[in-house]
Amino acid sequence: MKFGGTSVATLPRWQNILELVASRRAEGARVLVVVSALSGITDALKQLCAQEDKGKRIEAAKAIAQRHYDLLDHMQLAVPDTLGARLAELAQLAEDGPSLLGELAWQALVQAHGELMSSALGAAFLSHSGLPTQWVDARDCLKAIALPNQNERTKLLSAMVETKPDPALNARLAAQGNVFITQGFIAREELGRTVLLGRGGSDTSASYFGALLKAQRVEIWTDVAGMFTANPRQVPSARLLQRLDYEEAQEIASTGAKVLHPRCLSPLREPRVPLLIKDTNRPELDGTLIGPEVREHAPSVKAISARKGITLVSMESVGMWQQVGFLADVFANFKQHGLSVDMIGSAETNVTVSLDPTENLLDSDALAALASDLAKVCRVKVIAPCAAITLVGRGMRSMLHTLSTVLAEFGQLRVHMISQSSNNLNLTFVVDENVVDELLPHLHELLITAGALRTDDSALFGPSWQALYGSGEVLPPAASWWRQERRDELLKIGAQSTPRYVYHLPTVRQQARELKSLAAVDRLHYAVKANTHPAILKALAEEGFGFECVSPGELKAVMAVVPESAPLLFTPNFAPREDYAWALTTRATLSLDSLYQLEQWGELFRGREVVLRLDLGRGLGHHEKVRTGGSGSKFGLPVEQLDAFLRLADTHGVTVRGLHAHLGSGILDDGHWGEVYGQLASIAERIGSISFLDIGGGLGVPSHPGEARLDIAALDKVLREVKAAYPHYKLWMEPGRYLVADAGVLLTKVTQTKGKGNGQIRYLGVDTGMNSLIRPALYEAWHEIVNLSRLDEPATSLFQVVGPICESGDVLGTDRRLPEPQEGDVMLVAQAGAYGKVMSSPYNLRDEAEEIILA
């Protein structure tokens, strides 16, 4: 069991260690505890080493001693002899300085005292607390081995240790007792000098001991429960990895995870000693267990990581084709300039390599010198700043087919290099660095939706980081109105006739009120395209919403239902002239989104106030992927045409009163809106006439089980911050789906079933499909589907839920676990309140779904 610096720095943390060790002891295990120095002590010792003045060194040693006295005082323990001897030795070393031992050996010995002292202190505390504990000097157990290429510095300050099992050591310890404590980070070399193990040294010591003793298990106790499917700082929804094999874990550790140093896994591989990562503060969590490969799990991507600051050097020359020694010469240049190559990708006439962000690369002329040497033999291009995005999982090549949506995402980016090693553990894409922060959470999500990262396998994947450590409370999934209180009613409605859409108005109102709680937002418009049912329009008008319409038809439908006082917005896209002309006769605020409208029809708008819909696109940075921004999208005026638009507006006496930008849909990250809002505001400052900013909608509604809801309180905070910076603009939003999606369900009945491929694939037919609900076919949208007639029966088999339309894409849901169905059972498709009925079609001339309102 290994405990780090913060775990050994205070009395409560030592009491925690005592409990954990005692519980292992109670399980019958014999325990060896490996400890780091008290937090801050290693740094203090390094500073002592750097101090040339003897007096100051002695002072420093005294301060370090005092830290240990203070902790002992807290423990109400006298200074044990073992610790006293160490402190005396340290004082002597401080007094002597490096001259006797030699600089490096002296440094190693001084720094080793951090662990020597903490372990001595620990032995005293544990023994005194009723757990007799033997102090073991790690230097008597771990033997550093001499390696070729080692200089004096690496030999003394980052040594490697022999890892062959040592039965003699087992026997020696067995004779002494059952609980031991020793030091991380230190060993002894053949001349008898004390050496250090370098970065990650304490974890590595634990591994060495595990290997030497052929331990039942190595436990690394730290401040987090283990490795995650992604860096939680980048992807808060990253899941805890509960089970990994050594190679996968090593790959994840080397590509980004900081919890474990990659080098501490290799000593354990051959003796097949498992390593368990545990959270000291939350011992009840399973943690990550790393062991030999397990075959009974389906292949799955285990993690996605990103490393930034990568520089690519692309070398192009026909001279390399079939030339012996060409690459050897090229790589000699890298060696000569002290640049270490990481990844390599090659074609017949091109070799591209990646360089990690070292100081030599960033702050010296090394790269310039390299490039000019290489330019003598080939064309060189330096591409930076890049980031390497790596997917890790055993059997990566067999998973490629599941990655299609993920690969499609890369299709929209500049991918400079793809690398896949023969160990089949990873797949790496090198892309522009600036897309990574947004891309990573998105890819993580896509991997889950694509079934490539099998979070449904609870043996492999634990809870999300957000759920375990996230700030604030984790929002529970909203209870569905149809599951409990209105279920019987829905069964009756379904029994009468299907297909039917049913809308639950209280849910609409509840969502509306939640959005009204956003204090920073001055006006909310319902984007009526999501659902134009009059009862919903009326309910939202009563809640004080305005209405955003995209066609004269929508405007007419809204004006027929809502009171005169409800504000209207008209935001068409590529609409004919007469739509604008007609809209100008209504009270709607009009939005323009191209130069054409003013160039060709300018006089139509003379004297009017309009809203300008902008495409923030790549112009302001980071939205390449967002579907309604960027030159791949038909919406909005590109920012670079803004000046031209304003001149035209001036010419035609048109006042631009508001700016509008829309990001896209289904966005669950609250930071997005703040960013769009901030960008719009900074543009508005250049235009005198602006009084409001419309940041659109796109508020996400989670569909998959376990997906976190949009955090309205966090969104509110983000918006209030921007508002405080730009108080002179009113803030508008136009949510659509958020208000109505959960309020609607589609009821349909089971028609027939079918099995194919020896019953491996089972189809469950229902009486409507893509003609009523096209989202699954159009956007691969995921809707929960339940058998409402058998909601309480166990879900036993996997079904493909299909409709009656003559299209192979008429599938409402794939691989859904449902109870055995019977013809006539009422099936419910959830979250069908938005873009359901409004997008339905008469295709195949099947009856259209009726709409029923539940008040």
Next chain:
Amino acid sequence: MTTNINPRLTQVFRFVRCSYADGVAELVYAFDHGEELIERVRFPHAPALPGTHQAAFDQALKLLHLIAGVSYYKAGVPPRIEVVGGPLDGSTADLLDALYLHGLAEFAYRNGLDLRGRIAFPRGGDVLPEAHALNLPHRTLVPIGGGKDSLVAVEAIKSIGGEATAVWVGNSPLIAACAERTGLPTLNIQRELAPGLFELNRLGAWNGHIPVTAVNSAILAVAAILYGYDSIAFANERSASAATLEYDGQQVNHQWSKGYTFEQLLGDWLHQHVAADLTYCSLLRPYSELAVTRAFARLTPYFDVFSSCNRNFKLLGPKPADRWCGQCPKCHFVFLALAPFLAKPRLLSIFGRNLLDDENLAPGFDALLEYQDHKPFECVGEGAEARAAMYALSERSEWQEDALVSRFRSEILPQLHVAELALEPWLQPAGEHRIPARLQRALAFFA
């Protein structure tokens, strides 16, 4: 505000009054007989003013009132200017006529206006008495803009152990972060525009570029007397004096108030009318943008906080894209000017992307090179300077294959004389400056 006047149809712009109490200066203006427009400038922790400094302070405040009026005057550009306190003396009227005409030249060009003959401050007032020396403390106000220039100025003064305060006007978090990184004492002065100006904008006021450096200079002159500083050291380069374009016989310079002409006018005026021992100068005046970027390239600790991008980042994030929009001429110029002096991966890590490898930015860089376009309306270096930097990169293997460098080599370079593209001459100091003897040792920083 309830006025419903169309600002473009107003007849008189009036300097109504100015006052100061408890650290707050109030500057009052009006169009015709419309409502008063009241701007407030807040000086934090303002000390009590010694009686000996009162006359100097009053003169500085009066000048601030006259100069800051440019933000409001431009909303309507009425034919007449009226100063309620009475006509100005000749030297003051000259200063203001020049400032309003040249400082608003870009504004006029862009709005299709001709201000020649329209701007005439009332003159004929009594000649002001000659100012005395006030024995101001030997310390310097260094305005911080968040960009490279002021940071170089700070480090130059620090290099000779000069006593200085980092000062800025407004509440930009980016500038605050840079000021903090300098390690100097800081002074943050707040300027609150009259709310009525926003209303005028809504009613269709003229809009455009104003000589904001002049306004900030006048604010700092007041601050120098109030807090006691004998020098104000801006960071305006030699190239700031170069015109952006000439139009209809008039030179239009986006950075006129950063140019040497204005520096002389204001410096002399402050000497004569405020305090004989108050210096107003630019520490970078003898240097080109390239010489300054070369000096800045050594200042690694600022790389992750500074930005010369002129998009107003009121909200700061940790990413390069949160400080550099990558689209504006400032981003393009600073990228290009730093490139010859920094390792390429380091430069790219500052900007978060490689602007010279993005074909879509060709028009932007062309304008900097004054190739098929005029220099942009921005505080950027001269075309010849940009060409020298680009030429230097085109000779370097690690840059040659980048889209815009490669395009320069094949399309633009053949039309240029290589002899005129050397980088070296740009790194030498040249031309006049007004740097006081006390600070001249700091110029060694640029060697």
